[in-house]
Amino acid sequence: MEFTAILAIVIVTLLAFGGTVAVAGAMSLAERRVSAWMQYRIGPSRVGPLGLLQPIADLIKFMFKEEVMPEGAHPLLFRLAPILSAVPAMMTFAVVPFGLGKITIPGLNESRPLVVADIPVGAIYFLAVGSLGVYGIILGGWASNNKFSLLGSIRSGAQMLSYELSLTLSMAAAILMSGSLQMTEIVKHQAEHGWNILYQPVAFIIFLIAMFAETNRHPFDFAECEPELVGGFHTEYSSMKFAMFFVGEYCAMFAMSGMITTLFLGGPLVPFLPIEQTPWWLSVIAFAMKSGVFLFLYLWVRWSLPRFKYDQLMDLGWKKLLPVALLNFAVTGTIVVLANS
Amino acid sequence: MPVLARTLSFTERMYLPIVKGLFFTFRVLFRKHIVRMYPEVGIPRSAATRGQPRLSQNEDGTVRCVACGLCEFVCPAYAITIHGAATERFIEREPREFEIDMLRCILCGFCEEACPKEAIYMSDELEHAGPTRAEHVMNKTQLLRPISKMRERIGFANNIYNRWRKDPLPVDPKINPANAPAVSPIATAVPRNDPTMRPLDAIASTKTTR
Numbered sequence: 001m002e003f004t005a006i007l008a009i010v011i012v013t014l015l016a017f018g019g020t021v022a023v024a025g026a027m028s029l030a031e032r033r034v035s036a037w038m039q040y041r042i043g044p045s046r047v048g049p050l051g052l053l054q055p056i057a058d059l060i061k062f063m064f065k066e067e068v069m070p071e072g073a074h075p076l077l078f079r080l081a082p083i084l085s086a087v088p089a090m091m092t093f094a095v096v097p098f099g100l101g102k103i104t105i106p107g108l109n110e111s112r113p114l115v116v117a118d119i120p121v122g123a124i125y126f127l128a129v130g131s132l133g134v135y136g137i138i139l140g141g142w143a144s145n146n147k148f149s150l151l152g153s154i155r156s157g158a159q160m161l162s163y164e165l166s167l168t169l170s171m172a173a174a175i176l177m178s179g180s181l182q183m184t185e186i187v188k189h190q191a192e193h194g195w196n197i198l199y200q201p202v203a204f205i206i207f208l209i210a211m212f213a214e215t216n217r218h219p220f221d222f223a224e225c226e227p228e229l230v231g232g233f234h235t236e237y238s239s240m241k242f243a244m245f246f247v248g249e250y251c252a253m254f255a256m257s258g259m260i261t262t263l264f265l266g267g268p269l270v271p272f273l274p275i276e277q278t279p280w281w282l283s284v285i286a287f288a289m290k291s292g293v294f295l296f297l298y299l300w301v302r303w304s305l306p307r308f309k310y311d312q313l314m315d316l317g318w319k320k321l322l323p324v325a326l327l328n329f330a331v332t333g334t335i336v337v338l339a340n341s
Numbered sequence: 342m343p344v345l346a347r348t349l350s351f352t353e354r355m356y357l358p359i360v361k362g363l364f365f366t367f368r369v370l371f372r373k374h375i376v377r378m379y380p381e382v383g384i385p386r387s388a389a390t391r392g393q394p395r396l397s398q399n400e401d402g403t404v405r406c407v408a409c410g411l412c413e414f415v416c417p418a419y420a421i422t423i424h425g426a427a428t429e430r431f432i433e434r435e436p437r438e439f440e441i442d443m444l445r446c447i448l449c450g451f452c453e454e455a456c457p458k459e460a461i462y463m464s465d466e467l468e469h470a471g472p473t474r475a476e477h478v479m480n481k482t483q484l485l486r487p488i489s490k491m492r493e494r495i496g497f498a499n500n501i502y503n504r505w506r507k508d509p510l511p512v513d514p515k516i517n518p519a520n521a522p523a524v525s526p527i528a529t530a531v532p533r534n535d536p537t538m539r540p541l542d543a544i545a546s547t548k549t550t551r
Binding site: 034036037038039040041042300301303304305316 | 378
């Protein structure tokens, strides 16, 4: 491989990861602004125009905070846990195609598709790496030498296990429709046959619910659960280590939003515009708008609903979502086989 | 004891009322906020605002206070310290030094109520902050405010406290006399030379039946 080709890959990768981290920063501001608006308040509006520089101020504040490690904490795992939480969250976005066609990188004479790694087992990669994020939470809670942290971690692990099943089954139903695990193939199939949400509304709703649980977001944020567990797994964390958990959570939210967009809403497809005639920048805007809707939904739900009880969480996951997801998967499979034969 | 719970309907068991809640918060998104941008936009104040106590100053620059010590006596937090001194002016006595420890002051307004000379008044100044304890002890020059600025509060306060006074002080002409509090029965019922009233030491020596 030529040097310029490698450079082009690096540039696209940096674009995607930089974008992910930028979205995480923007989300930390959006979280506070949207919550304020929903409570008749204004939110942070002092730093920069409209408070837009607030994430930078937060970052500087985090950097200068003292790092506290509790007595009896496991020194290696305690330091490793935030990294293990943030890095997989950033990695999951790699398989999500965030634009159509190819972009030509100016000055390099190279063109790359707008996806970091279009691997043939993209869906499995997403599930595998996405599930790694829970290791950070479990190790962080365990290494803190704090019983509340550990409780939060255990809850998070059990929750992840319960909802991963429904998530995977609803994802599998969408994959059955296109017959490929490759994300770009799923997008192409949707360009030809219409968005998957038209065929798989049940799977869409199950994925929507399960992705809240997978990212440990309200109303399923049992890993943090302030009133019961102080701060859950990140009780003992401060400074940049806490910021890593924080950023990891938002990155995971963005990756999940990107995934549900790709699977059910046609990803970067622009409605009523053929795939060949779509300029790459328009498809990126379409992708951003679609995922933005889900990112807003995350905030919207968080500031509207109370937290579930833990038994309700398990009841919803195992007794309601899983049977429906299984049934949906079986029916989809049967219909696809019958239609193909 | 049995826990009474309402039977949930099918839609409620499917968590569908969540949608109703979501639409409510979405509507709130576009409503007007109820935030006051505090340092730029101050707190609304009126004559009724009971802020930090201040001393009133006559138009000629002299202090109204006669250093009688009533406010110092009545202060429940011992925040006021007065050092009186003789003066050539008609009032004969004025405070050489008048200190209020704002860290002790509880803004109760007793000093204002006790003052017979309209000298100490609860201003509308509310903010007070500083890194050292010493700067919170305000001296006479720091406390003095021109009486013209405090006229409204003085009239307002007199309107309230006149009900306890034998000799009413002038009230704010803007205040409707019909709204004035009724004169206290204590102020009118007990005549000055009541034969039933006994000296204080007599009361103290009386055995109570309780």
